[in-house]
Amino acid sequence: MTPATDKVIVIGASAGGLDALKRVLGKLPADFPAPVLVVMHIGARESILPALLRKVCALQVRHARDGELLAQPMILVAPPDRHMMVARDGPIGCVRLTYGAMENYTRPAIDPLFRSAAAAYGAGATGVILTGYLDDGTAGLQAIKACGGTAVVQDPSDAFAESMPSSALERVAVDYVLKLDDIGDMLLTLAGAPLPPSELDATQDLSKEAAMESKPREVPEWIAVENRYAGGEGELRDLERIARPSTFTCPECHGALWEVRERVAGAASSGNANGKPRPRYRCHTGHSFTALALEHTQDRVVEEAVWSAIRALHEKEELARRLAEHAHSNGLPGAAADYQARAESARRSAAVLRNNLVRGAGG
Numbered sequence: 001m002t003p004a005t006d007k008v009i010v011i012g013a014s015a016g017g018l019d020a021l022k023r024v025l026g027k028l029p030a031d032f033p034a035p036v037l038v039v040m041h042i043g044a045r046e047s048i049l050p051a052l053l054r055k056v057c058a059l060q061v062r063h064a065r066d067g068e069l070l071a072q073p074m075i076l077v078a079p080p081d082r083h084m085m086v087a088r089d090g091p092i093g094c095v096r097l098t099y100g101a102m103e104n105y106t107r108p109a110i111d112p113l114f115r116s117a118a119a120a121y122g123a124g125a126t127g128v129i130l131t132g133y134l135d136d137g138t139a140g141l142q143a144i145k146a147c148g149g150t151a152v153v154q155d156p157s158d159a160f161a162e163s164m165p166s167s168a169l170e171r172v173a174v175d176y177v178l179k180l181d182d183i184g185d186m187l188l189t190l191a192g193a194p195l196p197p198s199e200l201d202a203t204q205d206l207s208k209e210a211a212m213e214s215k216p217r218e219v220p221e222w223i224a225v226e227n228r229y230a231g232g233e234g235e236l237r238d239l240e241r242i243a244r245p246s247t248f249t250c251p252e253c254h255g256a257l258w259e260v261r262e263r264v265a266g267a268a269s270s271g272n273a274n275g276k277p278r279p280r281y282r283c284h285t286g287h288s289f290t291a292l293a294l295e296h297t298q299d300r301v302v303e304e305a306v307w308s309a310i311r312a313l314h315e316k317e318e319l320a321r322r323l324a325e326h327a328h329s330n331g332l333p334g335a336a337a338d339y340q341a342r343a344e345s346a347r348r349s350a351a352v353l354r355n356n357l358v359r360g361a362g363g
Helices: 017-025 049-054 110-124 138-146 163-171 180-192 208-213 221-230 236-242 291-329 333-362
Strands: 008-013 036-040 061-063 075-077 083-088 093-098 125-129 150-154 176-178 243-249 256-260 280-283 288-290
Touching: 008 017, 008 110, 008 180, 017 036, 017 049, 017 180, 036 083, 036 110, 049 061, 049 075, 083 110, 083 221, 093 110, 110 125, 110 138, 110 221, 125 138, 125 163, 125 180, 138 150, 138 163, 150 163, 150 180, 176 180, 221 236, 236 243, 243 280, 280 291, 288 291, 291 333
Parallel strands: 008 036, 008 125, 036 075, 061 075, 125 150, 150 176
Antiparallel strands: 083 093, 243 256, 256 280, 280 288
């Protein structure tokens, strides 16, 4: 097959993603006609994901490099601690690796890749959501649909963790819901299918008349703004155009969180009619959260704060006991008793916090 410079396949996975990626990507032939870009939630730790995928894939697999062209069949995996995005100025796209703020408390995140693919490739972008917890990827898949692309989602009943696929099905007008073993064949069909005439780039082999009739792709403002943030270039005045201040603070940088307007993040922008959209939040430094991711992150922040309080109470108890001993040795029984009472109060308070924390984790 001839490589298709007007197509890109973007795939997002999280919990259970290794097996899912092996089963999907292992079905793609060596002459698969479009580049495939993969984000799996790996955080900043070292990743051997490309080496594991190479064992089952006919295509070349490796970590993406900043600035490389997407001009040949290959599978590129987002490296640790970098958002992987794509850009296109002309017929051939290229990779952008950025250190933009975390989204949904992770970097690399799925949404930045999907949004950038939507803006760069329009109808030529196919987004695939596989197994995973929470709902990273849903907003990115909405962006792909908003720009005319194709949405493919793993059947939740077939997923190790059904949350990500289920969220996408609830909030996006998905084109195909498939078992893992059927997704690879569908990607081969989609990669080889022709684009609508309106999506052909004027730089391709068109007549002058056809090129003039080909309308430039319109990228919704929310996608363009959020792509700038993921690239580390967003500014407060950009955020003001797509969001409104909320009453919450960012658990990462403690700045104000803005709620992305429903008309931006909602199902209507992707043609979905499956219910009201869940809110999403972004701070002016770039951190971004879905409501589910924000709740999950707040749970972590609260737990860390409680453990810090327990530590401080233990230190307060120990200091009070030492002061009690010092007062007693200096013949000050009243002061010693007072310090001893303070130590006991700190011990009881720490015990209450610890018991509540343990019971909450167990429930």
